[in-house]
Amino acid sequence: MINNTYKNKNILIVGGSYGIGEALCTQLAEAGATLAIVARSEEKINTLCDQLPGNHLAIRCDLAKKSEIDILADKIEAEWKQTHLIIFCAGTYQPMSIENFNLGEAKKIALLNFNSLLDFIDSFLPLIKQKRMSQLAIISSVAGYFGMPNSLAYGASKAAVSNLTESLHYELKKYHTKVQLINPGFVKTRLTDKNTFSMPAIISADKAAQIIIQKLPKKHFEITFPFAFAITMKMLSLLPYKIRFWLFERSNKDNK
Ligand SMILES: NC(=O)c1ccc[n+]([C@@H]2O[C@H](COP(=O)([O-])OP(=O)(O)OC[C@H]3O[C@@H](n4cnc5c(N)ncnc54)[C@H](OP(=O)(O)O)[C@@H]3O)[C@@H](O)[C@H]2O)c1
Numbered sequence: 001m002i003n004n005t006y007k008n009k010n011i012l013i014v015g016g017s018y019g020i021g022e023a024l025c026t027q028l029a030e031a032g033a034t035l036a037i038v039a040r041s042e043e044k045i046n047t048l049c050d051q052l053p054g055n056h057l058a059i060r061c062d063l064a065k066k067s068e069i070d071i072l073a074d075k076i077e078a079e080w081k082q083t084h085l086i087i088f089c090a091g092t093y094q095p096m097s098i099e100n101f102n103l104g105e106a107k108k109i110a111l112l113n114f115n116s117l118l119d120f121i122d123s124f125l126p127l128i129k130q131k132r133m134s135q136l137a138i139i140s141s142v143a144g145y146f147g148m149p150n151s152l153a154y155g156a157s158k159a160a161v162s163n164l165t166e167s168l169h170y171e172l173k174k175y176h177t178k179v180q181l182i183n184p185g186f187v188k189t190r191l192t193d194k195n196t197f198s199m200p201a202i203i204s205a206d207k208a209a210q211i212i213i214q215k216l217p218k219k220h221f222e223i224t225f226p227f228a229f230a231i232t233m234k235m236l237s238l239l240p241y242k243i244r245f246w247l248f249e250r251s252n253k254d255n256k
Contacts, residue, residue, distance in 0.1 A: 004032070005031070005217050006028055006031040006032055006033040006213070007031065007032035007033070008032060008033070008034065009032075009033045009034070009084040009085060010033075010034050010036070010080040010082060010083050010084050010085075011028055011033045011034070011035050011036070011083075011084060011085045011086070011087070012035075012036045012038065012076060012083055012085070012086045012087070013025050013028070013035060013036070013037050013038065013087050013089060014038045014063070014086065014087065014088045014089060014090050014120070015038065015039055015063075015088070015089035015090030015091065016035070016037035016038060016039055016045060016048070016089065017037070017039035017040075017041040017044040017045050017048070018039075018041070018044070018189065018190060019089075019187070019189030019190060019191065019205050020089055020139065020184070020187055020189060020205050020208050020209060020212075021037075021039070021087070021089035021090070022048065022205065023204075023205040023206045023208065023209035024087060024089065024209045024212060024213065025037055025048060025052065025056075026048075026052065026206075026209070027206075027209050027210065027213055028213065029052035029053055029054050029056065030052075030053060031213070032054070033054070034054060034055065034056060035049075035052070035054075035056040035057070036056070036057040036059055036075075036076060036079070036080075037049060037056060037057065037058050037059070038059045038060075038061050038072060038090075039060070039061070039090070040060065040061070040062050042058070042060040045058035045059075045060070046058045057075075057079065059072055059075060063090050063112060063116035063119070063120070064111060064112060064116060066119045066122075066123070069116070069119050069120055069123040070123045072123065073123035073124050073126070073127065076124075076127065077126065077127055077132075080132075081132070082132050082134065083127060083132060083133050083134065084134045084135065085134065085135045085136075085137065085216070086124075086133060086135070086136045086137070087137045087138075087139070087182075087212075088117060088120065088136070088137070088138045088139060089139045090112065090116065091112065091113050091139065091191075092108065092109055092112045092113065092191070093109065093154050093191040093192075093194065094109060094153070094154065094194065095150050095151065095154075095194060095195060095196075096150065096151065096152040096153055096154070097149070097150045097152065098152070101152060105153070106152060106153035107153075109153040109154055109157050110153055110156070110157045110160075113154070113157035113158060113160075113161055114157050114160045114161055114164070117138065117161060117164060118164070121168070128172060128175050128177055129175060131175050131176050131177075133172075133175075133177045134176070134177065134178065135177065135178045135179075135180070135216070136168070136172065136177055136178070136179050136180070137179075137180040137181075137182055137212070137216055137223075138161060138164075138165045138168075138179070138180070138181060138182065139182045139184065140158045140161040140162040140165060140181055140182065140183050141154075141155075141158040141161075141183055141184060142183045142184070142185050142224065142229075142230060142233040142234075143155045143158050144157075144158030144159040144160075144161060144162040144183070145159075145162075145183075145233055145234065145236070145237040146236065146237050146244065148248065149248060149252050150197075162181055162183070165179060165180075165181040166181070166221075169181075169221060179221075180216065180220070180221055180222070180223060181221060181222045181223070182212055182222075182223045182224075183222060183223070183224040183230065184208055184224070184225060185200075185201055185202075185203075185224075185225060185226055185229040185230055185233070186199035186200065186201065186202040186203070186229075187202065187203055187204070187205055187207075187208045188202055188203070188204055188205065189205050200229060201226045201228065201229035203225070203226055208225065211223070211225045211226075
């Protein structure tokens, strides 16, 4: 039950054109929020804005370009007195083993998932320092808990995102911004459609958005789901390397 939590709140969804971000846009607009939807797919976000109930902004921005993030920050600063919530959903993924290691792709993953978040923080510093950003939620992944097979670039980029978000939690408190980390398990989107292995406990993007929306107003720093899968991953992260490596190598063998 989300009552009126999001009614008339200004919410920026970074990476709102597809997947989890799109589902968040739909549900938050239905809950009465005013959105700024950001992505590269201009036509897609314009159509989304037109279809959703309420008046929303569609802002095309390529997060790989710092100059475009600066323009985005200026637009938000000019448009809204207070930004109540920012959800940073933008990200990319490519399964990568040593056999198909691709430096160009690996750097693209690292740059979009991590460097663009640093750029984003830099561009939004004035808003933060003026105490005009109330809440920042960053989507990382349970894949950032520890290194896994077939995840040469993605897992490392998400470990960096999670670590940065933890630091931001302390630093932005000084400016009254509540920072939260979202660590989903498998969610069915165009990203996971690239996987050829079986994905335990996979949920829909609508379900993921529903959980995020319910949990964001609470005090937790970390929002992780689905519950049983996330707890299993957390427990695996606490195991000594020797045991975790043995478990993963065994399950890798079983899957071949
Ligand atoms: N799906 C999962 O199982 C899963 C699990 C754990 C974590 N996650 C994380 O959840 C987040 C959302 O993933 P998803 O599965 O919903 O993926 P998705 O459907 O591919 O959505 C990714 C979003 O990021 C935007 N984006 C990508 N590159 C961009 C760029 N250069 N500039 C601006 N926007 C960009 C995309 O918009 P445009 O292409 O229009 O620019 C899209 O709106 C990601 O951070 C992902 O790593 C996903």
